[in-house]
Amino acid sequence: MASYANQECFQSNDDLPIVLLHRLPSFNSPLKDILQPHFHLLDPADSPEPASSFLSCHAKSVRALICVYNTPLSAATLNLLPSLELIVAASAGVDHIDLEECRCRGIIMTNASTAFAEDAADHAVALLIDVCRRISTADRFVRAGLWPVKRDCSLGFKMGRKRVGIVGLGRIGFEVGKRLEAFGCSIAYNSRKKKPSVPFSYHANVLDLAEDSDALILCCSLTEQTRHIINKDVLEALGKEGVIINVGRGALIDEKVLVQFLLRGVIGGAGLDVFENEPDVPRELFELDNVVLSPHRAIFTSESLEALHELVFTNLKAFFSNKPLQSVFQIE
Numbered sequence: 001m002a003s004y005a006n007q008e009c010f011q012s013n014d015d016l017p018i019v020l021l022h023r024l025p026s027f028n029s030p031l032k033d034i035l036q037p038h039f040h041l042l043d044p045a046d047s048p049e050p051a052s053s054f055l056s057c058h059a060k061s062v063r064a065l066i067c068v069y070n071t072p073l074s075a076a077t078l079n080l081l082p083s084l085e086l087i088v089a090a091s092a093g094v095d096h097i098d099l100e101e102c103r104c105r106g107i108i109m110t111n112a113s114t115a116f117a118e119d120a121a122d123h124a125v126a127l128l129i130d131v132c133r134r135i136s137t138a139d140r141f142v143r144a145g146l147w148p149v150k151r152d153c154s155l156g157f158k159m160g161r162k163r164v165g166i167v168g169l170g171r172i173g174f175e176v177g178k179r180l181e182a183f184g185c186s187i188a189y190n191s192r193k194k195k196p197s198v199p200f201s202y203h204a205n206v207l208d209l210a211e212d213s214d215a216l217i218l219c220c221s222l223t224e225q226t227r228h229i230i231n232k233d234v235l236e237a238l239g240k241e242g243v244i245i246n247v248g249r250g251a252l253i254d255e256k257v258l259v260q261f262l263l264r265g266v267i268g269g270a271g272l273d274v275f276e277n278e279p280d281v282p283r284e285l286f287e288l289d290n291v292v293l294s295p296h297r298a299i300f301t302s303e304s305l306e307a308l309h310e311l312v313f314t315n316l317k318a319f320f321s322n323k324p325l326q327s328v329f330q331i332e
């Protein structure tokens with residue numbers, strides 16, 4: 001359990017560095033209590049004014065902003081904050097933030113990948129095991145009362161010793177690789193650059209990676225370069241026993257093609273935590289036993305939220321004391 005004891009003693013709100021909150025969902029509400037003694041928090045949600053006039057009124061004083069979960073942060077909102085220097089993204093993915101605007105203005109960004117990596121990786125591996133071993137299907141079978149009346153003879157696939165390709169070897173991807181190595185899988189990856197000192201083999205493009213893999217696990221960020229990185233050709237290369245797992249963002253995959261390929265048996269199965277138009281999930285997938293679905297919850301454990309709150313606190317403290325930040329997201 002982290003300690004947030006007051007390291008400095010402030011007399012009033014006027015002494016505190018000002019931090020703006022951008023739409024805090026209820027599961028992050030402890031964050032407010034953690035930050036309140038150390039920062040003067042501005043939360044447009046607490047004000048009767050419309051968010052834009054609230055922002056213009058406080059604009060000059062705001063140097064740091066916390067952007068929670070996936071609420072869009074557009075150039076128009078950023079333009080209301082001319083003094084902004086730091087965005088603390090309380091998410092691993094930052095595709096909801098106008099990165100181009102941040103890059104032009106030299107705004108620094110931190111994200112939550114260090115806090116979320118282990119739990120997101122556990123979820124990716126759980127989806128892979130579930131797709132291969134049909135655990136959710138077996139659960140539905142038992143709950144439907146079918147066991148006493150018929151035998152479940154559907155065969156799954158062995159997961160150990162498979163060739164797994166990881167797309168995006170950031171913190172989450174690396175944790176996935178570590179876990180699957182312990183299952184005897186051979187691990188390869190694709191990312192923008194080959195990583196020095198990583199024990200996994202590198203493929204410079206996703207198509208080659210898919211050709212050499214029994215399962216692909218998507219852990220990369222969604223950017224203009226990675227949108228639909230998993231297209232018809234990549235899925236065909238993965239092949240009819242191949243499995244795809246996505247804990248990154250839905251739009252990494254051309255979802256219409258994926259659905260067609262699953263229905264026609266062009267690929268072997270999918271474990272999906274994220275979708276192109278959340279919370280809409282293509283209904284055709286509901287009938288398929290080789291597909292496991294979860295509602296964008298790979299990072300949701302109480303421990304990872306606790307780690308997130310600690311990371312947000314640490315980064316804000318470091319920023320206002322001119323110390324190095326953790327988990328800086330490189331905007332390219």
Ligand SMILES: O=CC(=O)O
Binds near residue numbers: 090092116299
């Ligand atoms: O999907 C969750 C995140 O990006 O943190």
